[in-house]
Amino acid sequence: MYIYIRTLGMSTSQLYRGSLTTIILKLLEENGEMYGYEITQRVKELTQGDLNIKEGALYPSLHKMEAAGHLTVTAKKVDNRVRKYYDITPAGKEETVNRLAELDEFLANMQRIINPKLSF
Amino acid sequence: MKLNDSQIEDLYVFTRKHYVEYYDVQIELVDHLALAIEDQWKVKPQLPFEDALQIEFKKFGVFGFTEMVEQRQKAMARKYSKLIWKHLKEYFKLPKILLLLALTMVIYGFISTQIIGTIVLTIIITAVIIGIAVDGYRKRIKRYKLEKEGKKKWLFEEMIFQYGTGMTVFLFPIQFLSLINSGGTDISSRGSVFIAVLSFIVVLMLMVGYIISFEITRKAQIYLEQTYPEYKLVN
Numbered sequence: 001m002y003i004y005i006r007t008l009g010m011s012t013s014q015l016y017r018g019s020l021t022t023i024i025l026k027l028l029e030e031n032g033e034m035y036g037y038e039i040t041q042r043v044k045e046l047t048q049g050d051l052n053i054k055e056g057a058l059y060p061s062l063h064k065m066e067a068a069g070h071l072t073v074t075a076k077k078v079d080n081r082v083r084k085y086y087d088i089t090p091a092g093k094e095e096t097v098n099r100l101a102e103l104d105e106f107l108a109n110m111q112r113i114i115n116p117k118l119s120f
Numbered sequence: 121m122k123l124n125d126s127q128i129e130d131l132y133v134f135t136r137k138h139y140v141e142y143y144d145v146q147i148e149l150v151d152h153l154a155l156a157i158e159d160q161w162k163v164k165p166q167l168p169f170e171d172a173l174q175i176e177f178k179k180f181g182v183f184g185f186t187e188m189v190e191q192r193q194k195a196m197a198r199k200y201s202k203l204i205w206k207h208l209k210e211y212f213k214l215p216k217i218l219l220l221l222a223l224t225m226v227i228y229g230f231i232s233t234q235i236i237g238t239i240v241l242t243i244i245i246t247a248v249i250i251g252i253a254v255d256g257y258r259k260r261i262k263r264y265k266l267e268k269e270g271k272k273k274w275l276f277e278e279m280i281f282q283y284g285t286g287m288t289v290f291l292f293p294i295q296f297l298s299l300i301n302s303g304g305t306d307i308s309s310r311g312s313v314f315i316a317v318l319s320f321i322v323v324l325m326l327m328v329g330y331i332i333s334f335e336i337t338r339k340a341q342i343y344l345e346q347t348y349p350e351y352k353l354v355n
Contacts, residue, residue, distance in 0.1 A: 035151070036148060036151075036152050037151070037152045037155040037156060041159075054179070054180075054181065055152065055179050055180050055188075056179075056180045056181045056183070056187050056188060057187075059148065059152075059188045059191070059192075060187060060188055060190075060191030060192070063188075063191055063192050063195040064191060064194075064195055066195065067194075067195035067196070067198045067199050068198075073349055074349045075147075075348070075349040075350035075353055076353075077353055078151075079122060079123075080122075080123070080124070080125050080128050081128055081147075081150055081151050081154060082147050082151065082350045082353055082354060083151050084147065084148050084151070084349070084350065
């Protein structure tokens, strides 16, 4: 999936917007529990700075997924503050599979349209 | 370099100033801002706290924290609706379903005894609703006082004690009956199936009112601890 993101390029692209949920789910599936800031930094690191998840979009997405039962939250006291960790639920894992399949299909179709020769 | 306690408190004040009144949202924002500021200090240790904070705040875009608060409210409203459904579904299982059926029969009895029965029923329901409203108002005043004394404000808690989307749900049975009556025809003259369905709907509406105002508020502490893993850590 990370390769796909690099291929799409353009850091501020609208293309990423619809994939934010997929990115979060996939990251949590691979890394286990993570906190919001960690997610933004991990994405930046994986995409070598190409993709910056906006804070204003990240938390609403996390809260939406939590309400939908795709994520669970735990809280820990770290230093002098409380940190909230998100983890993926079994329902979230199912959702990840579906979303990745959709993304694959989308990318395959885009390839066919953009570069028809490759599809033969 | 790490943020000290006073700077953490400044971050809480900052979020409140930017219209984030709920503590559950503040907690997450404060940790995020603190981490981001600490990361900035790794590169520029001389950067003043205030400047670093402004840089991070700008990253939230022109609407600041508003979008985050709105989405949080939507997510919590969804969770609250699910909770009501969970409680309501219990009334479709034995033995609670017997209560549902018994109440339906009582209301059926009222409605089928001419228009006077419907009027009596409307008066009874109105009295019950006024009672619930007064009780709710008292609870709200009590909570308001606690908040003034510095009690933290949690979004889901407020939703539970403000009866979700408001008191309108209690008015549904009344509106429903008056709407049926407004046609000028006596409801009791309609078929018995019609009256039975009508009675059942009125009972369901009353049950939702009861669940919202009594059942959920009684279990508020449990639901808050389930919703907020941080609730126990800070209370």
